[in-house]
Amino acid sequence: MQENYLAKWLNDELTESELSEFKKTDEYASYVRILRASDQLEAPGFDAEKALMALKNRRTLNETKVVRLHPFKKFLSVAAAVAVVMLGAYFYSNTLDENIVTGFAENKEIVLPDSSEVILNAGSQLTFNEHSWEDNRNVRLDGEAFFKVAKGERFTVATDAGTITVLGTQFNITQRQGIFQVVCFEGLVGVTYQGKETQLPAGNIFKVIDGKIIPTGAPTGSEPSWLHKESSFKSVPLKYVLAEFERQHNLEVETQNINGDQLFTGTFSNTDKELALKSICTPSQIKFKFEGTKVLFYGE
Structure with a gap:
């Protein structure tokens, strides 16, 4: 069969003689079956909008970088993050200090983790770490406090002026x-001031005023007077006495024409301000x- 018979047949362009010759070929019957089958086929409907949307979705998927984690690897990542948070919380809690503060005209009693007792005077602050207490019985004081230290390992009180070290005793x-x-x-106290340690047995006082060590006699009584609602002084500059009055009575103090460096020896009440003023x-x-x-203290 000539090569162009099929095309001419499909286009119905064969002559009678060419068609007769084409029908005699082996391929003719196959071409007829193919043509009949194709006539029964229907072209699928075409939705232009859906086709455009599908194209856009394919582009988005191709442009987006998708990272797939293995389920176990994802679990390890979450576990590691949780471990970091828990570890950070543990170290944070172990470095977090307890701060106890008293305002003016206020006292507080504190029981430390080893059952040692501390009573804070007015306008004071005590700081310690409960979590590290078994290893280090250390506290920091700003102000005034009376300590009853339980016997045990070294107990240290740090202040801006000096450090006090004991094993078990009572001191202020x-x-x-x-x-x-x-x-x-009671007992024995080691006081470190300007790098030098002084051993202070029971019944003794270590006093520094304006940077100068002042020899002082034995204390009166077995406890500081402020525990009994009184403030006592022996040869202390008047300006520090008035500052203590301000703390104990929560009153603002001003001075006029008085010598704040004159020494005062005496006691005033921490509860009765009128009596305290007369006592000063x-x-x-x-x-x-x-x-x-305000309270104005003034000279003649």
């Missing part, structure tokens, strides 16, 4: 602006008057 520490004083009521002014030969919420 005052660390205010210009004053550093340690009174030992009479021996100091000064006067006072109230000006609103």
Whole structure:
């Protein structure tokens, strides 16, 4: 059969003689079956909008980088993150300090993890770490406090002025602006001041005023007077006495024409301000008057 018979047949262009000759070929019957089958086929419907949307979706998928994690690897990642958070929380909690603060005209009693007792005077702060207490019985004091230390390993109180070290005893520490004083009521206390340690047996006082060590006699009584609602002083500059009055009575103090460096020896009440004012002014030969919420101390 000539090569163009099939095309001419499909286009119905064969002559009678060519068609007769084409029908005699072996391929003719096959071409007829193919043609009949193709006539029964229907072209699928075409939706242009759906086709466009499908094309856009394929482009988005091709442009997006998808990272697939193995389920076990994902579990390990989550577990590692949780472990980091828990470890951080543990170290944070172990470095977190307890801070106990007293305001003016306020005292607080604190029981430490080893059952040692501390009583904070007004306007003071005590800091310690409960989590590391078994390894280090260390506290920091700013202000004044009376300690009853349970017997055990070394107990250390750090202040801006000096460090106090004991094993088990009772003592009082005052660390205010210009004053550093340690009174030992029981046992033995080691006081380190300016790099030098002084052993302080019971019944002795270590006192520093304005950077100068002041020899002082034995304390009166077995406890500091402020535990009994009184503030006592022996040869202390008047300016520090008035500052303590301000803390104990929560009153603002001002001064006029008085010598704050004159020494004061005496006691005033921490609960009765009128009595306290007379106890301060009479021996100091000064006067006072109230000006609103303030107290003015003034000279003649």
